[in-house]
Amino acid sequence: MRVSVDRSMCVGHAQCSAICPSVFGSDESGYAVVLGDGSVEPGDENDARLAADSCPEQAITVTG
């Protein structure tokens, strides 16, 4: 499973990094960043999906 953030859509609600901090972080202005290369460890998959579902802007894409 992989995740990506569309930075043009992110406005910094910071729900993703709060829900799944092992996969998502935020930059110094609070916009979402994907930590690492975007691949998600099996143990983090549920939280990563919940983080994507919790984005009000729907800026997160989950594949695989």
Place this chain on the structure above:
Amino acid sequence: MRARCAEAYAELRTGCPVFHTEAWGGFWVASRYEDVYEVGRDVARFASGPGAMLPPVGHGRPLLPMDADPPEHPEYRRLLLPRFAPAAVAGMEADVRDLARGLVDEIAGRGEADLYETLCKPLPMLLITRLLGIERDETFWAWTDTLIYGRVDGTSPEEIRAAADGLYGFLEGQVADRRRRPGRDDLISLLLQGDVEGRPYREDEILDLCFFLLIAGLENTAFGIRATLRHLAVEPGDRAAVLADPGLVHNLVEQSLRLYSPVTGLCRTATSDTVVAGQSIAAGERVLLLFGSANRDPAVFPDADEFHLDRRDGRHVAFGIGPHRCVGSNLARLEMRVAVEELLRRIPQFQLSGADPGWYDATRLDIVWDPEEVAR
């Protein structure tokens, strides 16, 4: 209205999702999640410069950065966002906790208290004065109360004008003080460093930003804390669940924001003739984004009118949607969570002292508890 909002919102969403009212000079109301999402995110089609508040605050000045459009709007946010980003707000947690703990300590031995006046309202006040670097002053809070509540409680325009003049005069003094003694770390000092595409902020921009930074997080945050603590008082099962699993406080805060949305709605103004959900809207007409209704839209949130402590439902739009997302959302969430944690830490068992005052007003929240059961 808010008392029976579940029914009213449902009627709007199913019967007339974009409806027109003649109130406040006439405006459209978007009540479904998908329409709030569409309008809120499209800042080219829907401007904020004509004013987002309905009714307006009444002092005739823009609330910045909310009532701004490009190019100013993103520039104001560029300056402010780092101070309210998750990392910066995490650094404030110890301070917020100290303030909340002090307020709870004050009441712990009493066995009864109005939580609105003793915890919900003072916590954001103490915090914002600290962030702005200003002293607390009773006159000062009387002015902010007049401006916030005077919009809807029949206060005369002269009184609102006088309060605004008093508050702006006070802020002018604060700004002048920061110019004389630069280099401090507070938000007013930060505003002096701001620019819009290389042009330093004008004095009126600094004052308007200052004013809204001060009031934006007062009543809204107090309302959010109050609604959450009232929920814990009337739903002892949810309170027991949070006591047993403190991690549930995050769901508690998000569900509270979703169901009891402190900011019921904010406006946009169409920049050209357009269509939303099949409804024609003319250039210059206003559209109220009814966040409180969007957050109860069953198309997005199953069993939307119920409080689901086992769910996150983070897609709610309690802090708005799109580029105008509340700058202070991370801080507001922190205040709500810490208020819950510090109250439950010392006073784990409590109940309402009388009839349920409901979640929908920013009024007293009287609770009682056994002082013998207070934790140290």
